[in-house]
Structure formats: structure tokens, C-alpha cells
Amino acid sequence: MKRYHQYEPLIIADFTANIWQHPLHKHNHYELIYIRTGKGMHVINGVTLPYESGNVFLIGPEEAHSFEIKEQTHFIYLKFTDQYMHGAGGQIRDGVQHLEYLIKSRETHYAGFKLSAQDSRIVDMIFNLVVGLRADSFTNDQIIWMQVLSLAAILQRNMPELKPVGPRGRDMQAIFCYIHKNIYYPNLLKAPIMAGHFNVSQDYIGPYFKRNTGLTLRQYISDYRYSMIRQRIAGGNYSLKQIANDFGLTDESHVSKVLRTSK
Incomplete structure (x- = not known):
């Protein structure tokens, strides 16, 4: 091709x-x-x-x-x-x-x-x-x-983002969409908050995600954040302080920790 x-x-x-x-x-x-x-x-x-x-x-x-x-x-x-x-x-x-x-x-x-x-x-x-x-x-x-x-x-604002749980394929699109949109806000990616957003129990959303992706919800979020931070670092135009601010991390050392633990 x-x-x-x-x-x-x-x-x-x-x-x-x-x-x-x-x-x-x-x-x-x-x-x-x-x-x-x-x-x-x-x-x-x-x-x-x-x-x-x-x-x-x-x-x-x-x-x-x-x-x-x-x-x-x-x-x-x-x-x-x-x-x-x-x-x-x-x-x-x-x-x-x-x-x-x-x-x-x-x-x-x-x-x-x-x-x-x-x-x-x-x-x-x-x-x-x-x-x-x-x-x-x-x-x-x-x-x-x-x-x-x-x-x-x-x-x-014209994307078909779904909030309630519906057919399985659309459910996963909605969850991915939610994670991608809120990757800059760690507090919104906690299981209880996500469960409330999708109107399901906290004990349901994690196993549901793992069953459909083969990854834990926490691992997917961690890997996704890691890939985006690495992309910014590779561009050479963002300081660690700027990256920390963008992704809602505490400081530069928190960025370094994310990079170490996600390798």
C-alpha cells in the first residue's frame, strides 16, 4: 500500500x-x-x-x-x-x-x-x-x-459521545472518549468518578474495561498519559514544569515518576 x-x-x-x-x-x-x-x-x-x-x-x-x-x-x-x-x-x-x-x-x-x-x-x-x-x-x-x-x-461538540451504558461497542467508544478528553484531569479519571459519569457501580467499570480490552483501567490510563508526555518531550519544546501543569501533575518530579513507572 x-x-x-x-x-x-x-x-x-x-x-x-x-x-x-x-x-x-x-x-x-x-x-x-x-x-x-x-x-x-x-x-x-x-x-x-x-x-x-x-x-x-x-x-x-x-x-x-x-x-x-x-x-x-x-x-x-x-x-x-x-x-x-x-x-x-x-x-x-x-x-x-x-x-x-x-x-x-x-x-x-x-x-x-x-x-x-x-x-x-x-x-x-x-x-x-x-x-x-x-x-x-x-x-x-x-x-x-x-x-x-x-x-x-x-x-x-458534534461527536457522538455516549454517557449512559448502551450496546457494548458504543460503550467502549464512550469510555475511551472520556479518558482521552480528561487525561489532563487526574481527579476525573478515578474509578468512582468515572462510574458515576457512566451511571454504573464502581465495582463494575474496572472489570468491564478489563474484559473488553485486556488491560486494567489504571494501566490503560497510565500508558496513555505516558505516550502523550513522551510525545511532548520528543518535540523538545515543553519543559517538565509545563508538562506537569498540562496534565494536572504535582511538579517536575511527578512527571519523572510517571515516565519511570510506565516504561
């Missing part, structure tokens, strides 16, 4: 196509894809789903996807790397948690975001603004980043 490699932190693409030119592929970056006009099918991870004007998709590096165009389609792409999120050019990104949450919960919205009429109008304006800023993306970098965060906020 073809794999595309992007080395720039951010690429903004705006194009219209009658025939999709790319094979089924993966890539090393994330893609926010806006369907300005047109219709067809989006093939992602072996599942074929219809798309139409106004749809937004979020694709990660390990998603294999392609489009089958049935009606001329106007695509707008925001293609960004981990470097873009975690301090491109040595600049630490404010508000990165919102985008991290959206990315880590991709499994809840493979089929695209179902936006309200009002949110659809706002998203259209944001994408149009970003396209208008791309001619000088270096000078407009901070403005573009603010638009990306605005998109993240709108897409988050």
Missing part, C-alpha cells in the same frame, strides 16, 4: 476533482478534509461510506483511505504533523489539548461529522478563511492555528 510522507508541519490544499487520482494509501500526518461541494464515497479502513457537501473527515496516519467521486468535488485539506501541534519552529502551541482529544477519539467519527446547520455555516467560513491565509502561511501561522482550534471545538 502506498504511503505518503509529509515533511512540512502544515499544508493547506484547495482543489476540485472529477476523478480521484490517488490509490488507497496511508500517510505520516493527519488530515482534516472538508467537502465544500460534491458527492461520492469515502473508503476508510475497508469501509465504504457516502460523502456529500459539508462533510468533514479527520484522518490519522494509520487510516487507509481513498475517495470514489460520483459528482465533481471541491476538497479543502488541512494536512498537519505532530510537529505542527507540538511546537513547530520552536513555538509551543496554546490549546493543543483540544486537538489532541479530537485526534485520539477518531474511532468515534470515522464516518465523518454530522454538523448542525449553524455549525456547517461556521465550518465553511473557517475553511474559506484558512484557504485565504495560505498564501503567506508563515506570517499568518498564529491566525491559522486559532482557526484549527476553532474547528476542533466545533467538531468536538
Whole structure:
């Protein structure tokens, strides 16, 4: 399978196509894809789903996807790397948690975001603004980043997050979604708090999670926090103090302890 490699932190693409030119592929970056006009099918991870004007998709590096165009389609792409999120050019990104949450919960919205009429109008304006800023993306970098965060906020409120316990597959999506969203707030990841959120007993949620994932709830949270902290450290733009503040940890030594105990 073809794999595309992007080395720039951010690429903004705006194009219209009658025939999709790319094979089924993966890539090393994330893609926010806006369907300005047109219709067809989006093939992602072996599942074929219809798309139409106004749809937004979020694709990660390990998603294999392609489009089958049935009606001329106007695509707008925001293609960004981990470097873009975690301090491109040595600049630490404010508000990165919102985008991290959206990315880590991709499994809840493979089929695209179902936006309200009002949110659809706002998203259209944001994408149009970003396209208008791309001619000088270096000078407009901070403005573009603010638009990306605005998109993240709108897409988050259109995610199918479930609070009550329902069918099993959807239950696990909801639990993962809750953990990813609240990884920065340790007090909200305690079993009694999570059990209350999902309206189940404290003695139920841990065994339920272990039965469906093979990991204890505590181990999954620990591993997930570890992977996110390691990602920030690898970027070289975050101090241990900043990381501690971001993840609700006591201080720098607490960060070091998390890294030691999660290896």
C-alpha cells in the first residue's frame, strides 16, 4: 500500500476533482478534509461510506483511505504533523489539548461529522478563511492555528459521545472518549468518578474495561498519559514544569515518576 510522507508541519490544499487520482494509501500526518461541494464515497479502513457537501473527515496516519467521486468535488485539506501541534519552529502551541482529544477519539467519527446547520455555516467560513491565509502561511501561522482550534471545538461538540451504558461497542467508544478528553484531569479519571459519569457501580467499570480490552483501567490510563508526555518531550519544546501543569501533575518530579513507572 502506498504511503505518503509529509515533511512540512502544515499544508493547506484547495482543489476540485472529477476523478480521484490517488490509490488507497496511508500517510505520516493527519488530515482534516472538508467537502465544500460534491458527492461520492469515502473508503476508510475497508469501509465504504457516502460523502456529500459539508462533510468533514479527520484522518490519522494509520487510516487507509481513498475517495470514489460520483459528482465533481471541491476538497479543502488541512494536512498537519505532530510537529505542527507540538511546537513547530520552536513555538509551543496554546490549546493543543483540544486537538489532541479530537485526534485520539477518531474511532468515534470515522464516518465523518454530522454538523448542525449553524455549525456547517461556521465550518465553511473557517475553511474559506484558512484557504485565504495560505498564501503567506508563515506570517499568518498564529491566525491559522486559532482557526484549527476553532474547528476542533466545533467538531468536538458534534461527536457522538455516549454517557449512559448502551450496546457494548458504543460503550467502549464512550469510555475511551472520556479518558482521552480528561487525561489532563487526574481527579476525573478515578474509578468512582468515572462510574458515576457512566451511571454504573464502581465495582463494575474496572472489570468491564478489563474484559473488553485486556488491560486494567489504571494501566490503560497510565500508558496513555505516558505516550502523550513522551510525545511532548520528543518535540523538545515543553519543559517538565509545563508538562506537569498540562496534565494536572504535582511538579517536575511527578512527571519523572510517571515516565519511570510506565516504561
